[in-house]
Amino acid sequence: MEVGQVIIEAKNLKKTFGNIHALDGVSVEIPEGITLVLGPNGGGKSTFLKLATGVYRPSAGEIRVFGENPWNNWRVKKRFGVAYDPPAFPQFTTGREWLTLFAESKGFGGEEVERVAELFDVRSFLDERITGYSSGMLKRLSLTQAFIGKPELIFLDEPLANIDFESMGRVIEVIDGMGKTNFVIISHIWEPLMPIVDWVVVIGNGKVVLSGKAEEVQEDVEKLFKPRVRRGGRKAPSSPGQEGWQTPGGDKPPEAGTSATE
Numbered sequence: 001m002e003v004g005q006v007i008i009e010a011k012n013l014k015k016t017f018g019n020i021h022a023l024d025g026v027s028v029e030i031p032e033g034i035t036l037v038l039g040p041n042g043g044g045k046s047t048f049l050k051l052a053t054g055v056y057r058p059s060a061g062e063i064r065v066f067g068e069n070p071w072n073n074w075r076v077k078k079r080f081g082v083a084y085d086p087p088a089f090p091q092f093t094t095g096r097e098w099l100t101l102f103a104e105s106k107g108f109g110g111e112e113v114e115r116v117a118e119l120f121d122v123r124s125f126l127d128e129r130i131t132g133y134s135s136g137m138l139k140r141l142s143l144t145q146a147f148i149g150k151p152e153l154i155f156l157d158e159p160l161a162n163i164d165f166e167s168m169g170r171v172i173e174v175i176d177g178m179g180k181t182n183f184v185i186i187s188h189i190w191e192p193l194m195p196i197v198d199w200v201v202v203i204g205n206g207k208v209v210l211s212g213k214a215e216e217v218q219e220d221v222e223k224l225f226k227p228r229v230r231r232g233g234r235k236a237p238s239s240p241g242q243e244g245w246q247t248p249g250g251d252k253p254p255e256a257g258t259s260a261t262e
């Protein structure tokens, strides 16, 4: 893959909350395409996302999205969609009411709501009140919202969290099928995304640890984020078909193909 034009650029970006240095001098360039942002819990990924989407103002340094400062800047904000994690919605509206309101704020109508509702198949619960949604339904609604108006750039915070395998496959397919749309995706569940990712940024302890082409940093990413699990004292299954994880206490097997680093 050729490295495309830079769409997000941070220079010595800092964000503090009291005496917490959430970002401590991040300098990075994110090119066009699909970028995966990885890092340990509390490393600063979501803070970076909120600075890029103009929710937070930098304490020092600068961030540019499409060459402009996103803070308080509707010209830039109109050009991207975003799904935060955890998703947050007004509780007593229906999904459709909320999406319609949001679409209208971006200058779109009911047809656009119908179009995006198909992406993650939210139609079956769109007319129910959000207060009754499961966490997977909330996640799918927030992903749907991010795609309203076919933005040039979509930020997704943990798009694969809390959703079932079928929906996970669907989310990856939709992202992959979006042609020229750029994505910045934060995801602890990184392995299923690697085949479609162009660029990887690792943020840890408020700093950029690694930034590069996906194919070139794949090995480093595996070293950093492949969970090393050693089996403990639990007894091996005693009879065929009796899985060690399926205890009467309700333990579930780890989800195949995922590798949450928590």
Ligand SMILES: Nc1ncnc2c1ncn2[C@@H]1O[C@H](COP(=O)(O)OP(=O)(O)OP(=O)(O)O)[C@@H](O)[C@H]1O
Binding pocket: 017, 020, 021, 022, 039, 040, 041, 042, 043, 044, 045, 046, 047, 048
């Ligand atoms: N609004 C806030 N007020 C105070 N501290 C905050 C705030 N937002 C983030 N922090 C702190 O900043 C640091 C970075 O948090 P951030 O949410 O950016 O990490 P993260 O990499 O997204 O973590 P995770 O993988 O757990 O989601 C943490 O120490 C966190 O407690």
